[in-house]
Amino acid sequence: MERLALMPKYDDYVDSGVEWLGRVPASWELTRLGTRFNERRSKVSDIDYPALSVTKKGVLPQLDNAAKTKDGDNRKLVKEGDFVINSRSDRKGSSGVSDRDGSVSLINIVLKPKGIHPKFSEHLLKSHAFIEEYYRVGRGIVADLWTTRYDEMRTIAISVPSLEEQTRIANFLDKKTTQIDEAIAIKEQQISLLKERKQIIIQQAVTQGLDPNVPMKESGVDWIGKIPAHWDTLKFKYSMRIKARLGWKGLKAHEYVEESDFGFLSTPNIKHKRIKYEDAYFITERRYFESPEIMLENGDVLLVKDGSTLGISNVVEDLPMKCTVNSSIAVLKLFNTEEVKPKYLDYFIKSESLQRIISIMKDGMGVPHLFQSDIKNFVHPLPPIGEQLEIIEHVKMVEESLDSVVLDLEKQIENIKEYKTTLINSAVTGKIKITPEMVEQ
Structure with a gap:
């Protein structure tokens, strides 16, 4: 993983006056979210427009066996390229750009990008820094009933580069986050195999003992x-x-x-x-x-x-x-x-x-x-009590060894996820400059 401190920076920065953005490149436009998105509020039926689910992994097709409502005005229209976000705090982080036309429940906010690259908008609005700001401007009685409406969301300050730079940043982050997710998946698979190995050792020890040659x-x-x-x-x-x-x-x-x-x-x-x-x-x-x-x-x-x-x-x-x-x-x-x-x-x-x-x-x-x-x-x-004691000591020793490796892998995954979060935040707010060479690497 590249060290963020060594990545290129812009020549000039200005203070955005906004805490979540901090200092931003002087060449980027400081504006409000509402200038780059229109809210889509058309109501449709999931009979005419397939139901979509808004999750932390993005906007996905709803399961085929999910019940259809047959109610003509109970859902919001989503068009390919729209950014959709769940407004409820108990669904924090559930958002993404839709790759298809469809419909979502009314609790979601549907945004049609204008003058902003859809994939750049996805990285920007799914960044950890923006998610925190999005829920900060909302309102509610208690945390799990906290909601952010569009009229609150549209006032959030954002900083936007040229379309050319947006495309470059989006392509860079698409590539890098894919690599990071693959690295995480490999380590998660290693953890799964280690836990499976531990389970096999426990199974063999408690049902067959420690002597492979015993009748x-x-x-x-x-x-x-x-x-x-x-x-x-x-x-x-x-x-x-x-x-x-x-x-x-x-x-x-x-x-x-x-x-x-x-x-x-x-x-x-x-x-x-x-x-x-x-x-x-x-x-x-x-x-x-x-x-x-x-x-x-x-x-x-x-x-x-x-x-x-x-x-x-x-x-x-x-x-x-x-x-x-x-x-x-x-x-x-x-x-x-x-x-x-x-x-x-x-x-x-x-x-x-x-x-x-x-x-x-x-x-x-x-x-x-x-x-x-x-x-x-x-x-x-x-088993005889002596063998039980031997089995206990054997399994404990194996557990300690395997658990130590699992713990180290979990820490590595945590560090990689933190790096991913920081990388995205840094790229979409201009803390690092994405050059054409970085996209091609």
């Missing part, structure tokens, strides 16, 4: 397959007590307290490598003690049994305070940790074998849910 036998459970001949299998209900909260017993939001000695955990707290107790909410002593069966202890295994994150698990370790859980989490309390180690059980829950069964259950219902009876009838392999 094997059928486990008697189709979804587990073969296990070492000297291992046993056991239903969860014979290894542990499975408990969960029956609703909140009338608990209301106003009963949550700012701080107490009694925390409660939800899915966001347990979805990480280690449980984030520091992010726990707090409840009163009475609410904690009313459900003694789910008071947490070190060694408990937590399993998400409701919602889209069904199947996530973690082990309670180094419990810093008295804690309980919300109704989406099942608490698995092992009868004998000298027969089944909590971390071995956690790894088995994370294995491809059990996650596949959970996924099948999840896909078969409207609201994903595991009943306690489902969990009780799950089956886990039962």
